[in-house]
Amino acid sequence: MITFRVDSSSEEELLYSVSVDSDGRASCDCEGFGRGRFCRHIDAVLVSGEWAMVPENYRAAAAKAMELARGKITSPTNWKATWRKDWAWRGLSATREPINPRRSGKPLVCFTGTLPGKKRADWLAEAKNAGWDTTDEPSPFTDVLVAKDPNAASAKLKKARDNRTVIVSADEWADVMLDGVLPDV
Ligand SMILES: [Zn+2]
Numbered sequence: 001m002i003t004f005r006v007d008s009s010s011e012e013e014l015l016y017s018v019s020v021d022s023d024g025r026a027s028c029d030c031e032g033f034g035r036g037r038f039c040r041h042i043d044a045v046l047v048s049g050e051w052a053m054v055p056e057n058y059r060a061a062a063a064k065a066m067e068l069a070r071g072k073i074t075s076p077t078n079w080k081a082t083w084r085k086d087w088a089w090r091g092l093s094a095t096r097e098p099i100n101p102r103r104s105g106k107p108l109v110c111f112t113g114t115l116p117g118k119k120r121a122d123w124l125a126e127a128k129n130a131g132w133d134t135t136d137e138p139s140p141f142t143d144v145l146v147a148k149d150p151n152a153a154s155a156k157l158k159k160a161r162d163n164r165t166v167i168v169s170a171d172e173w174a175d176v177m178l179d180g181v182l183p184d185v
Contacts, residue, residue: 002068004061006041007053009089015055016041020065024072038076040083044090046073048081048150049161052091075151084150090166092144092176106133107143109177112156115148115170130177138165146173 001021006028008014016030018041026042044050045062046069054062075081083089109132111123118126123146124134138145138160145160150167160167168176 002061002065004045004058004065005055006045006058007055007089009040009053009083009086018042018045018065020046020068022068024069026065026069026073038079040081042073043075043079043081044083047075048167049164050090050166051164052166053089081151084168084172087176087179092166092179104133106131108133108135108141109144109146109173110135110138110142110160110165111146112136112138113148113152113154115146117170127177132177138163144168144173144176146170 001019003017003019005015006018008016008030016028018026018028020026026046027037028039028041030039030041031037041053044053046066049066051059051062109127111120111127111134115123127134135142138156140163142160142163142165145157145165145167146169147154147157147167148170150157150169150172157167
C-alpha cells in the first residue's frame with residue numbers, strides 16, 4: 001500500500017490521503033475511505049497524471065502510486081471532471097514556473113490531433129501572440145498539451161501524462177492561454 005497526500009481544492013492547508021493497494025485499487029479519505037469511491041483527488045493524480053496538487057514531499061510516493069495504478073482505474077461513466085476548470089489547483093496560475101525553464105523563458109504548449117474551429121496554423125499563431133512557444137511533439141519540456149479529448153488514450157497523451165504535462169481541451173485552452181502558465185516577470 002502506498003499513500004500520498006493531495007491538496008484540498010477548496011480549503012487551504014487541508015490535505016487528503018490517497019492510497020493505492022498492491023492490486024492498483026485507489027481510495028481517498030476526502031469523504032471517508034470508501035471502497036470503489038471515486039473523487040477528484042484520485043482522478044487528477046492517478047488517472048490524469050497531474051501533480052501540481054501533490055505537495056513536493058509526497059511526489060515520490062505519488063509517482064510510485066501512479067505506476068501501481070496505471071491502467072487499473074477508470075472514471076465512472078457519469079463522472080464530471082469539474083476539477084479541470086480549477087486552474088489554481090492544477091498549478092495553472094500566472095505565477096507557476098515552467099516545468100523546465102528553457103532558453104526563451106516562455107512556457108511551451110503542444111497541440112495534438114485535430115482541434116475544432118480553427119486551422120492548426122491559426123492555433124499556433126494565436127498561442128505565439130499570447131506569449132507561448134509552440135511545438136507539435138510533446139516532450140518533458142512541454143508545460144501544456146491541448147487535445148481534442150484530454151481523457152483519450154492516444155500515445156501522445158500517454159507520453160504527456162508520463163511527463164506530467166498538464167492536458168487541457170481546446171475550450172479550456174482559451175482561458176489557459178491568456179491566464180495560464182506564464183513566466184514570472
Ligand atoms: Zn478524494
